[in-house]
Amino acid sequence: MDGQTRIPILKVGRVLIVPIQVDMDDQTVIHLQDRILSELERTGARGVLIDISLLEMVDSFIGRVLSDIAAMARIMDARTVVVGMQPAVAITLVELGLELRGVDTVLNVDEGIRLLRSEFGIDDDEEDSPFGGGAGAFAEQVNRP
Amino acid sequence: MQSRSIALESEHDIIIARGEVRAIAARLGFRLLDQTRLATVTSELARNVVKYALRGRMTAQPLDPAQGRAGLRLVFEDSGPGIPDVAAAMRDGFSTGRSLGKGLPGSKRLVDVFEIESEVGRGTRVTVVRWL
Numbered sequence: 001m002d003g004q005t006r007i008p009i010l011k012v013g014r015v016l017i018v019p020i021q022v023d024m025d026d027q028t029v030i031h032l033q034d035r036i037l038s039e040l041e042r043t044g045a046r047g048v049l050i051d052i053s054l055l056e057m058v059d060s061f062i063g064r065v066l067s068d069i070a071a072m073a074r075i076m077d078a079r080t081v082v083v084g085m086q087p088a089v090a091i092t093l094v095e096l097g098l099e100l101r102g103v104d105t106v107l108n109v110d111e112g113i114r115l116l117r118s119e120f121g122i123d124d125d126e127e128d129s130p131f132g133g134g135a136g137a138f139a140e141q142v143n144r145p
Numbered sequence: 146m147q148s149r150s151i152a153l154e155s156e157h158d159i160i161i162a163r164g165e166v167r168a169i170a171a172r173l174g175f176r177l178l179d180q181t182r183l184a185t186v187t188s189e190l191a192r193n194v195v196k197y198a199l200r201g202r203m204t205a206q207p208l209d210p211a212q213g214r215a216g217l218r219l220v221f222e223d224s225g226p227g228i229p230d231v232a233a234a235m236r237d238g239f240s241t242g243r244s245l246g247k248g249l250p251g252s253k254r255l256v257d258v259f260e261i262e263s264e265v266g267r268g269t270r271v272t273v274v275r276w277l
Binding site: 023024025026027056057058059060061086087088089091092095096097098 | 156157159160163164167177178180181182184185188189192237248250251252254255
């Protein structure tokens with residue numbers, strides 16, 4: 001199943017939400033990076049929120065790709081937040097010597113949205129924004145190959 | 146508990162290996178943090194096998210407290226190109242590929258015992274132990 005695992009990318013307002021809920025092989029990780037960047041370009045989203053709360057391990061490969069995603073997104077004028085890292089994963093990452101350079105990490109999705117909104121000035125002037133009006137609003141699932 | 150051996154021949158085998166090591170570690174009574182350390186070490190070392198030697202093998206050996214000390218030993222073996230300069234490979238930031246060079250030195254920090262034997266043209270064997 002190399003490269004076949006599909007990680008959903010949801011666009012909510014001006015933020016791409018990427019919930020990683022399965023253990024990913026390297027091809028899937030690389031493929032996900034490509035898809036996030038092309039969705040940033042396609043949608044003009046300004047933030048990327050990657051939820052790794054279900055990831056039981058982040059090794060140097062996944063760590064490097066998370067840093068790369070943040071660096072490339074920044075060049076495209078978007079900010080990346082990684083949310084929900086398990087404590088055991090965080091401790092192991094530090095011991096490995098990984099810093100996740102350029103990646104902001106917060107505890108949960110709420111905090112992630114708040115950070116993107118306040119620190120990075122990703123406003124909610126779009127009518128389908130999840131920040132202002134009705135909760136949840138519209139989530140467009142991006143499912144192109 | 147019996148030893149378990151897993152072939153490492155594709156990227157998908159890396160996932161199988163780290164999942165299996167986590168399950169064995171849990172059964173042996175390792176706490177969550179140590180399970181995570183062992184799964185992460187497995188991912189790093191299994192990737193090295195697949196990336197540099199194309200194929201090899203991992204063996205997980207539970208260590209019986211009756212014969213010394215309880216723990217889990219993991220052996221990663223391949224018949225690949227070998228590592229010309231092991232000392233350099235063990236330094237933080239050294240990489241021949243496009244990795245961060247954290248794999249070997251980082252792995253060493255996650256375990257209690259870390260041994261590496263390598264001969265150019267013959268292959269590499271990395272043995273790690275985490276005590277329970």
